[in-house]
Amino acid sequence: MSVTVRSPGSDPARPARPARLRMVLAWCGVGLYPLILFEAMPRVDFIVLDATVAVLLTIPVLALLRRHPWPAFGLLLFGWLTAVVVEQGRYGMVGLQVLVVDIAVALITIDRSRRASLATVTVAVPVQLACLLAYVHGNAVLPAVGSTVLAGIVAWMAGNSVRERRQHTAALATQATEQAVTAERLRIARELHDMVAHSIGVIAIQAGAGSRVIDTQPHEARNALSAIETTSRETLAGLRRMLGALRAADPDTAARPAPLDPAPGLADVQRLVKAALDAGVQVDIHRLGERRALPAELDLSAFRIIQEALTNVVRHAGTSRCQVTIDYQDEELTIDIVDDGRGCDLPAAGGFGIIGMRERTSLLHGQFTAGARPEGGFRVRARLPLPVEARFMEARSMEAR
Incomplete structure (x- = not known):
């Protein structure tokens, strides 16, 4: 009842x-x-x-x-x-x-x-x-008729102008909404690709290596399973963080938001180095310039670019070494990932990974290049300009010193 x-x-x-x-x-x-x-x-x-x-x-x-x-x-x-x-x-x-x-x-x-x-x-x-x-009679007829007709035309034109302005405003609002939805969808797609593709690539390599040595080298197989577990947990935490951010506008969850892990940045690059090493690729990190705090969006984009580039090295380069250079300059941050693997032309290397890195760089008004090196291997370079506010704060901090 x-x-x-x-x-x-x-x-x-x-x-x-x-x-x-x-x-x-x-x-x-x-x-x-x-x-x-x-x-x-x-x-x-x-x-x-x-x-x-x-x-x-x-x-x-x-x-x-x-x-x-x-x-x-x-x-x-x-x-x-x-x-x-x-x-x-x-x-x-x-x-x-x-x-x-x-x-x-x-x-x-x-x-x-x-x-x-x-x-x-x-x-x-x-x-x-x-x-x-x-x-109205006589000579006053023509001026009166003309003014009346003109007044009617002016009234119609005024109303039509307001109507067209409303339609234009509504069209702009709809276009802005569609662009915002598209930008958000692309952002989510980039995050999912960079996070999941990297993790799945590492898991696939570790699973293959573990299955080959499980009978002859149980210790190595155990290490591979441990790497798979660690990578899976990190990916799951990243997915939870993303889903939590997407649900932040939900009134049912806004009152009781779930604790979110901080977004990764250049301070977490060693995690990528360890994951790549577990997959059989040694990564040498070179930092140039004075390390300093970066805006959150730039810090996350730099991390994702390095992550995707290392994923491509692990999955496609066929090499055991690569080099990552992070150059902190006065007006920009330069990221350079170089390997000596088999290399390939950009169309062959293309895909959502290259597209995602280029989109991240473009959104920050930077410059991105990727392609095979003449001496062999592949190079990914991103130049990310620092916002004016960040440069101003850095100058103030240096003056304070």
Whole structure:
């Protein structure tokens, strides 16, 4: 037996009734609009009061133009046409009629399609001219007709300009959202590739080596299994960190976030050296310049570039040695990974790894090169410029010393 508890005010029928009641009252008032306008205006003695009454009566009709444009616009035209005819020669009321109808045309143009707005102004201008020609005669006809037509065109152009600006703004917002989603998807793809591909490569090599020596050299097989376990745990921790970051916006998990390991950086390069050594490749690390703290994004990208380059060496180079040079310069960080293996042309070496390294470098406004060396082997080089803020803080720290 299930029990459903509703809090007061949660009944969906309750808010609908007042809304329906307001809508019925609004349409009753709008339906009586021509009659009220017809009756009220001739009883007022001054044109200023006439205009005030007309505007106050017109506001409810303009309010309904957004949701129900055609009935409201038809009532607006009919009411003003009747009022102008009854006014018996008050030319000022004709001008006010032109103003109100043009405002309605602009409001409809803002919310509706161009075809619908053109139909609206095509109907509105002849009605305005009919009201105008009932009072204007002689030489004043041509200027009055021209100004009325021009006012209608200006009202349509103003509404159309607002509508196009809204559409352009919405298109830019949609494009920005799509670009943000694409950038985030590529970032996740790079992280997964750099982390998982490296680990799977090491695991595959260790598993193959362990299976070959398990009968003859049990100790080496045990070492291979230990390396597989360590690599697997590190990869699992990285995946948990990534999933935790992706779930950070989830309201169910935001209140109780899981502890996250810090993102890796150049300080963790020795982990890569050990993993490569376990896979049979000795990595020589050379650090040039003064080691210092780097921005988090640059530090992570540098680590991932080295990680992917070493993965390619382990999996494809067919060599037992490679060299990694990390050069801390004043305005940039240079990373150079060189091996003396079989080497290959860039199209053959291409893949998601090379693409990912190039994307990481490009996002930091750096320069990336990769390709076979003339003397043999393969070289990966990334030049990552330091942000201006980081250089400024470094200069301040050196002055403080």
